[in-house]
Amino acid sequence: MATIKDVARSAGVSTATVSAVLNDSAYVSPPLRARVLAAIRDLNYSPSLAAQNLKRGRSQLIALVVADLANPFFSRVVWAAEAAVAAWGYSLVVFNSDEKPEAEQRILSRVRMLSCDGVLLVPVGDSTKHLQRDPDEKPLPTVLFGRTVEDDKSDTITIDNISAGRQATEYLLDLGHTRVGSITGPLHLTTGRGRLDGMLAAMKSRGLAPEPRDVRSGEFREDAAYSVARSLLEQQDRPTALYVASGLMALGAMRAIADLGLRCPVDISIASTDTIPGIGGLRPRLTRTEHPLVDMTNEAVRLLVDRIRRGGEVEQRNIVFQPSLVVGDSCAPVGLR
Template identity: 70%
Template sequence: MATIRDVAKAAGVSIATVSAVINDSAYVSPELRKRVQAAIDELNYVPSAVARNLNHGRSQLIAMVVADLANPFYSHLVCLAEAAAAAWDYSLVVFNSDEKPEAEKRIMSRIRQLSCDGVVLVPVGETAQHLQRDHSGKSIPTVLFGRVFEDKKSDTVTIDNESAGRQATNYLLDLGHRRIGSLIGPQHLTTGRGRYEGMMQALQARGVTPLPHHIRQGEFREEVAYTMAREMLQAPDRPTALYVANGLMALGLMRALADLGLKCPDDISIASTDTITGISGLRPRLTRTEHPIGDMVNESFRMLVGRITNSAPQQQPRHVIFQPTLVVGETCAPVTGAPASLVG
């Protein structure tokens, strides 16, 4: 493969002259320009897009760091982000932190090495906010997606997690349920904490206090939810309804119900929060609050590109909060009385 040095030698000019022709960065006489172009054509030389962009101070790369690529929510998010990046003439570089702060640190270091122009980050730890600077110490434009830091120093695009928890829980309460439990997410994350607080707000407004053992905290993962659900569902005083904090946890719960021979909503009603690929294909159809994820992705890239190109002159961070929507499925029914004891 021909190099810029080969082109310079064939044209009988300096490397700097070839670079000036390719990047149109300095005056080159028509005669020299013609010789350089002829050498480029003869050698079939393809300039490095990365080198050319870096010469203009840009890599045209945007990094996206997601928390768990095994979660269909994030797989779908990446697909939407690739389309959004292409629409702005950027390429997307994807990283998976696997919900590990130490992995997030390594990723942020790698992003600096790649000279990415900006970052869309689903944070897993508070440490990331201290790592968003390039090799010169300049701040890398960053939009936090879905989760936020408490100090709110970065641009953010999120949903109203408290509203998501309230909407789902209020729907269960409207059906007459009072013995309501929950599989909640990690409370150190704003998503897990917000949805739990929204649920509790709805319960307290109706004078309902959940039993402590009906609230189980775990990770946003299917297997964890499956284990917690089996324990709760085998208790003689199991809840008549459950609010589940995300789609993967809902899948784990539904699998536990099937393995225990329970039917939804005959034996227990379920409402969830999340938008994951394939969840609409579940039978019975899951009642859930959904994210407007496409709009959220487009907004995050609009904000980020504005910061990268300085077309967004405001200095203060922007915080855009989208509202979730309740989608009524088939997993909830009016309460019919106390559940029978389950042996198993």
């Protein structure tokens, strides 16, 4: 690989001049500039990011730490984030904490070692104490995505989970269902807890409450939702409608319904929150709340880049996106059959 010295020698100038041309950091007369550019072309030179990183103290790298890479929802986040990050001139380093706080901690220390300029984090634990390892060293620019944690000073991008749960549940209630159950996400996560709270609020405002045995929580996974749904629906006395906390889980629930010989929506109505790719092919079409994932991701990257550039001088921002109901045909009026 050619270095800046080779270019300087070949153009008959100093390395400072080459650097000035490369970065437009000082005026260079046209003839010299031309010679430098020619030398760069001849030698097929491109500056070493490693050296730049060392000198400048930044790396052009943004880390994305997701809680479960196997979840298609987060795959879409990876997709959207890669594009957004590239548009700002960064590259995306992807990590999977697999919902394990220890793994998250390991990853974050690696992120520091790599001197990533910032991190887009879907936090796993219920705190980010482990983020600042040293009180006096300046914190790694961070944007929390999708989930929030207690008393953190990072910017956040989230959805209104309560509204999501409420909207989906209200739709079911409007169809006349009174016995509504739910398969929730983990309740220690804001996404799990919030959606359930929204569901409960919707029912409460109509003087209803779910049977305790109709509300089961599980992980945000297809197989977990499948088995939870199975055991929930195997009760001889089961709910007529189900609010399922995520798209991936809805897939599991649908599979359970089919395997139990039930029909959706005739025997049981399903509504859920969030979507995953390919779900559009599913029949019946799922009634669900969706949120603008691409916009959310773009906004998250924008905030992060802003914080990387302007640092602490900008105050904390917490942006909440609103979910909207997408009506499919997975829900029917109660007592249809």
